[in-house]
Amino acid sequence: MMFVLKSAFRYAFSRTRGQRSTSVMILVGIAIGLIALLVISAVMNGLQTAQLDQLRNLESFDLIVDSEVLSKEDVSEMSGVDLAFNFIETNVLIVDRTSGNSTSSRVRAYDEDVYSSDRMSGSFFRLTPEVDDFNGILVSYTMRGSLGMGARDEIKVTFLKPGKTATIVPYSKTLPVNGFFSTRMTEFSASTVFMDYDEVVGILGEDDSRIGVYVSGNQNKVVKAILEKDPDAGIMTWQEYNRALYSALMLEKTMMYIFLAFIFLIICVNLKNSTRRLLANKQKEGAMLRAIGCSRRKVNTIFLGQGLVICLLGEILGVVVGKLVIANLTRILAFVDMLAFKVTGSRTVLGLIPFNASIGNLEIAFVCLFVFCLSLLFTAIGCRRIYKSEIMEVILHASY
């Protein structure tokens, strides 16, 4: 075994017939492939995390509870619940009475104290200026721009469902714009306005009211606790509530992995051909090893080991450089952006990436294992020729 390992190491970086440069080329190829896989995974992770965080901050809640028995106070007292509050969401038509512009939108109606909660007042949601009176409407800066409205403008809000008092025709109410908010989700900002919960309940009644729950502990335990108190409660997780977007994000990640796997497959075909080249250089040595007592399998193991050594070193290089690139991605992108600016005179979007690329150790291990298995498979395919070669023939060729 020691001889096999020693030979594998020796052959991996043999100085004869340009073997070392071929090995280094394979090693760098594997490293580059791995770096690409890790960096793109990290970027996708960052993008996904940012999107999902945004989704969970404002677009959704960890849990949405529809219960006729439980109140928000009941849910708030449960272990693992960070915050629970009433909310109503409904579609409206908005007309700015000053400019006459209109748009369809949805109203999110929360309890007043929710706006000052950690989740809402975090980096994602910014409410300016400070709002004292919630008995109006909060509009995004995006909508403000598109409708051309100003502070204290009056807007007509038409609820697109029967109201509590007017049950046949849509109910309309004129409200002042009391404040503006901004989020990083353009689509959300462009399509959402906020109102006070009591105001909307006064118009639509409590039938559509649900309890939004932010969970700090185990989500499943909270679900269990709610169902224990009200078995008929309807509970939706944020993933279920945003099923379409969540599934799209997951699909996006899966597809990305598949495409990256294809890219690595191309690297592997190159690996197979390079292994064949290495073996062609070492065919005589293989024959000699057979002549002095190595079995076909042992010779194959030596050459597979040679591929293994190159692959492992490539992976180590790939992981180290990959992690460095991921850790400094913002700087690297800013540098590229600066170079692009110097050459073209205009900025790229690279300098504005609003998330942190990150990758977990488990994911790195998985990617490495995938790369390792694929590399080993293609090295083995490259080594198949050893089984076919006749040693006597090789030795005779070497002799003449």
Added chain:
Amino acid sequence: MHPIELISITKRFKAAEKGEGEITILQDVNLSIVQGQSTAIIGKSGSGKSTLLHIAGGLDSPSEGKVLCNGTDFSSLDDRRRSELRNLHIGFIFQANLLLEDFNALENVMAPALIAGRKASECRERAVSLLERLGLGERLNHLPGQLSGGEKQRVAICRALMNEPEVILADEPTGALDEDNAAEVENLLLDLVREEGRSLLLVTHNQDFAFKCDNVYMLKNHNLSLEQGGETE
């Protein structure tokens, strides 16, 4: 028991051109290598000398017939067992300087013993002793590329003797050497084989070298004819 015994060996190759059928190289060849004796096979180029040697060492299979190594039929063994038998009982010396290019002289000599699974320290001791005996004590750490043709062939002889095999198979061991080096290698090989009580099966063009052996056979018309010493069986 003979270290190597060839029984009714026939070897045919497929012709390179389509439709030409098969070419017979060896026809019903019988040969027994006697323990402690040297045997040479001479013959014209292309007569099948090297093929016969490779068949005798289990590197190639005969089309018909049997090769017994210490009474064991090579064809009855799988590749692993055949390789083991070759490793422990047969030492090869080739015409070209077939040394492992990435290993120094000492490592080249140690290789067969390491393959056999022997301890590195034991292997090293015997390899150094062999190399010193053949005047290569100063060249232990030299790579094959740093050795002369004669030195390489001496390393190959040491490697062939490393596992103390019963029989050494030598294919034109002096073919690539100049006259002085060839004479030196010839004498070294024959002396070592006699001193260590090994058998030698030599294939050579060099008649002088061949007739220094105990038995000499001529390979002609696909079969062996005795020229000196014992006789084919």
